[in-house]
């Protein structure tokens with residue numbers, strides 16, 4: 090460890106010429122390498138080496154099993170996230186514009202965001218059964234607070250100087266809202282969408298592990314129950330990778346769209 | 353003054369709505385709040401509840417302590433040492449937003465169907481936000497403070513404990529508060545996915561026997577406990593806020 | 600024009616900078632072949648335009664960075680890493696915002712492992728000496744810039760080093776307070792007898808405070824001129840600032856430096 094390296098005045102900082110993708114590659118190599126070694130030792134029979142997991146992943150893809158599982162996972166996830174976007178943004182924007190709605194909905198939304206709502210997921214079955222609708226509801230329970238609270242914060246943080254400017258030019262309230270406040274809040278609203286997607290992934294996994302034995306969650310549970318751990322890890326890696334790539338893509342879009350205009 | 357209590361008023365209003373709606377319409381899964389509150393007084397007296405609370409508190413406490421002990425040094429290291437940052441940043445950012453719930457089934461055969469798995473879940477949920485916030489905090493430490501310590505022959509350990517950690521404390525505490533939120537979710541998710549330990553076993557029991565009063569009573573108790581924990585850290589956080597701005 | 604006498608009687612050398620060159624890893628050549636001697640008990644200013652390597656040179660003397668060429672000798676010993684013989688006063692004060700004045704001033708001693716009671720007694724003495732008595736338990740954010748730098752100075756004095764290294768110590772302080780601090784520094788030095796290396800980009804400040812002024816030119820930083828003066832020890836500040844020799848010296852240095860500004 091070199092504490093001194095933090096001081097900008099320090100000369101000891103070697104000019105490292107590895108490009109950033111090189112570091113990422115190196116980082117993956119180290120982690121997967123350590124995984125391989127730990128799996129080969131083995132530290133546990135339930136911990137297969139990375140190569141076995143990679144092979145299992147290839148098998149699952151080739152046999153079409155993974156595709157089938159995601160065929161059951163992705164549609165309710167997408168529907169749930171879209172519904173959460175519509176409901177959450179509508180709610181958040183209206184809360185930002187109307188104090189009564191803020192008063193009514195802000196505290197329960199904050200509770201839903203901070204409390205362990207996973208506890209009530211099993212309850213969904215009693216109302217919505219174990220079909221896709223239950224999954225959609227689970228996704229929404231986790232995603233709506235995030236999309237709504239972000240949209241709300243976006244509206245509330247809209248640039249007061251711009252609003253004054255629009256008023257000074259005799260803009261109507263409707264114009265101020267549609268031409269200034271909502272566009273100015275769009276960056277945060279979009280960021281809320283990303284958080285909503287991240288919450289949605291958690292919701293769908295919870296639903297599939299706890300209440301509706303279908304999709305990728307079921308693939309994980311199934312291979313655990315038959316002790317085929319390489320396949321189980323492959324399924325877990327696939328969902329984490331899918332979530333990571335999706336979120337990274339949204340973040341890239343976010344930076345393209347709002348990177349320069351906001352802050 | 354009125355502002356401070358507005359959220360409380362809102363919650364009372366919603367409580368009334370809950371009571372009135374559940375009284376007038378028969379909803380199988382939602383008994384009236386009044387009977388849930390009666391359920392709360394019953395549940396807290398149960399031996400099974402106390403044991404579950406103890407077990408959950410232990411798993412949460414150990415998992416959080418591990419997260420802090422591992423997360424803060426790791427974040428500080430990333431903040432001061434570029435190669436460490438470049439190697440770890442990817443993973444911290446992946447795991448902070450990935451659905452780690454999917455990992456819980458893998459922990460079970462590895463660590464057993466019990467406390468260890470729950471502790472590991474808490475750790476996995478909580479540690480990343482501490483890492484990233486500690487890193488953020490260290491980056492905000494004034495570099496001339498490190499120069500200053502070095503001119504007085506500070507050892508690396510002294511620079512770490514006397515400059516970097518207190519300097520990063522505001523962000524570290526923010527990280528810990530967010531980690532508490534995540535850790536509480538982790539402990540509950542770990543327990544209900546395993547379904548055999550702590551509150552997970554109780555939830556399972558109440559669902560199987562369809563005792564909705566007790567189910568909701570448990571939900572309310574857990575929410576209140578989570579709220580108190582988070583507020584507790586928030587209190588400490590506000591005490592160091594005075595120097596967060598003047599670094 | 601009569602410049603002050605430049606033949607100062609040979610005094611013992613406290614700090615010797617011997618052929619120092621510095622090239623940063625980025626390729627910037629900050630300093631080239633710097634050779635300067637700093638007499639014991641004198642206040643020497645390093646004066647020059649922004650970016651000419653003043654801070655770099657001071658940090659090399661402090662042992663915070665290793666020069667790429669040459670060496671620094673303090674009291675006969677070559678500097679490798681921070682030396683107990685020198686203490687640093689920072690432009691941005693470098694006070695820990697989470698610590699009181701007392702702990703900040705005692706911090707150098709704390710790091711040296713001096714026991715709490717002892718180091719706090721020493722710190723209190725210097726807090727009083729720099730005019731901060733009564734502010735021991737205040738936090739930096741509760742004080743003005745002038746007071747903060749007094750604390751920074753007290754911390755440097757508390758470790759009892761022979762050599763004080765001051766990097767533009769008063770540049771972040773407003774004009775009136777700066778004059779007061781300059782005067783207080785001079786009277787403090789009459790008691791404390793330190794060798795001071797004082798970085799500044801203010802010609803007036805250098806002329807007013809110094810026994811010797813080392814003028815650096817930029818790109819890369821080189822010594823362009825060394826001027827000895829003894830105005831600092833003649834009478835009260837108002838007299839000095841009106842002294843024709845003071846005005847003449849400021850003018851001369853200014854005309855020398857002007858060509859680096861384009």
Ligand SMILES: Nc1ncnc2c1ncn2[C@@H]1O[C@H](COP(=O)(O)OP(=O)(O)OP(=O)(O)O)[C@@H](O)[C@H]1O
Nearest residue numbers: 097098099623625627629649650651652653654655
């Ligand atoms: N850590 C560093 N890495 C690379 N170059 C540096 C570093 N620190 C300073 N430099 C460069 O070295 C040169 C001298 O910088 P230095 O800070 O010593 O100047 P200075 O005379 O103190 O300037 P100022 O009056 O602005 O404080 C500048 O060109 C600067 O950009």
Ligand SMILES: [Mg+2]
Nearest residue numbers: 653654655766
């Ligand atoms: Mg400088």
